[in-house]
Amino acid sequence: MSYKINIIIEKDENGYYAYSPELPGCQSQGDSLAEVKENIEEAVRLYLETLSESEKQVLLNKEIFTMFLEIQLA
Secondary structure: OOOOOOOEEEEEEEEEEEOOOOOOHHHHHOOOHHHHHHHHHHHHHHHHHHHOOHHHHHHHHOOOOOOOOOOOOO
C-alpha cells in the first residue's frame, strides 16, 4: 500500500533535520540533504509498520497545509 506523507526538512549548523507532522515523534537527521531524505524515509517506513490500519487512517487523514509568508517590518 502507498501513502503520501508530509515531511519537513530544516537545515541548521549541524546538518539537516526532518520530521513528519502527521506522525508524532517520527524524525531523523543527516549530514546532507540526500542522507536526511534516506533516513526519514526509513524512519517513516518503520513507524508505519508499528501502526494498525485504523491508526494509520487517523494519523494520515489530517489536513496539513504549508505556505510561505512574507512580512515587511518598518
